[in-house]
Amino acid sequence: MRKLNRVTVVGASLAGLRAVQALRREGFEGELTLIGAEAHTPYNRPPLSKSVLQGDDDVSLPGAEDLGEDWLRGRRAAGLDPIGKVVTMDDGSTVHYDGLVIATGARPRRLSDHPEGVHTLRTIEDSLAVRAELNTGRRRVVVIGGGFIGGEVASTAQALGHHVTLVAGAPYPMLAAFGTDTARWLAQHHQSNGVELVSGIRVVGFEGSPRVTEVRLSDGRSIPADLVVAGMGVTPNTEWLESSGLTLDDGVVCDANLYARGASDVVAAGDVVRWPHGLYGDSMVRVEHWSNANDQGASAALNLLAGPENAKPFADLPSFATHVHGARIQSAGLPHLADEATLVAGAFEEGRFAVGFAKNGVLVGAVAVDSPKDLIRLKRGIASGSSLGAVSA
Ligand SMILES: Cc1cc2nc3c(=O)[nH]c(=O)nc-3n(C[C@H](O)[C@H](O)[C@H](O)COP(=O)(O)OP(=O)(O)OC[C@H]3O[C@@H](n4cnc5c(N)ncnc54)[C@H](O)[C@@H]3O)c2cc1C
Known part of the structure; x- marks a missing residue:
């Protein structure tokens, strides 16, 4: 672990919160500054299109309450100088760092x-x-x-x-x-x-x-x-980085270890990141899923502490679930990369099925409707690089 004295995290939502928690868990004792444009403690977005619309106000994120008051809430980062290692705030004030986590997410088109x-x-x-x-x-x-x-x-x-x-x-x-x-x-x-x-x-x-x-x-x-x-898709929040010199292309372009390209003290996590995914032949991906932001926040922070030489690639399997008219639809991997799709369990007419997606015969993604066990099987197949034939029961 390298010695960092001042870490700044920009973006106080899921990825930013998980970065802060990972830093503390890992024993980081230096100065930690969290900057968040929203006035709230970090909260959970998935309920916003589901239970909140039905009257349930619970959007709590475990651990968010432990942040206390010691962070810049309702404040926006407006610029970054990665050479001088300074974040400029919306009021012109500055925050210095020797390690930076970018977790500014995305906004609706x-x-x-x-x-x-x-x-x-x-x-x-x-x-x-x-x-x-x-x-x-x-x-x-x-x-x-x-x-x-x-x-x-x-x-x-x-x-x-x-x-x-x-x-x-x-x-x-x-x-x-x-x-x-x-x-x-x-x-x-x-x-x-x-x-x-x-x-x-x-x-x-x-x-x-x-x-x-x-x-x-x-x-x-x-x-x-x-x-x-x-709900017309999202745009990554990278405007504040435009004159920073970091590579921006539909997100902050990072290496496999979530380091911003060419930087040794800036990592990024969550909806804002585009990085080469090891499971997919280093295809550049940006993933807008809860589990990705949750896991990447922690991984990016740990890689920042470890330093570029000791950092570990982030290659977790993308996954998400949605509920539509009572059906539980789960997805894993990146089905859109596939050149072939096969029904591997159940039947479409029954509204209970699983589909495997393959590229050049190798599983790259899965979708399951009310079939969680089949999804688990398919996830294992994707992670181990199985052929579509091997999971078609
Ligand atoms: C309605 C809704 C439902 C969803 N449902 C699901 C689901 O069912 N399953 C699933 O897997 N995913 C779901 N998601 C996606 C999931 O919530 C996101 O992937 C996740 O929130 C990404 O977290 P993040 O921390 O990367 O970014 P965000 O949650 O976008 O947070 C980024 C934060 O950074 C702040 N910020 C931006 N710019 C600046 C700046 N310049 N200075 C300071 N702060 C800044 C923003 O205000 C925001 O608070 C849903 C998202 C929405 C909106």
């Missing part, structure tokens, strides 16, 4: 103009605002985006009794992440649960001022809307 009633979903404030709207009588809810957040919001709003239209740019929701067969099943699952699906089309804007009345589509059609939730 927006169309240029959002009238009242159009929401994105990233923060607790966003979620409470959507909840308040869902609680004011039956509404025509339009959800933009067939990704997991869009699917969860559609499912939750439907369960709360609203009329829901889900607009997906791809022919089926989650097509890129799940492949054609599972995505087609998901489309039918939405429809059979009462969600109106409009797919293979882009949203180009909104009608209504000051409040939204319609969502305009690229083919000239419009969908009436009282409330719109846009």
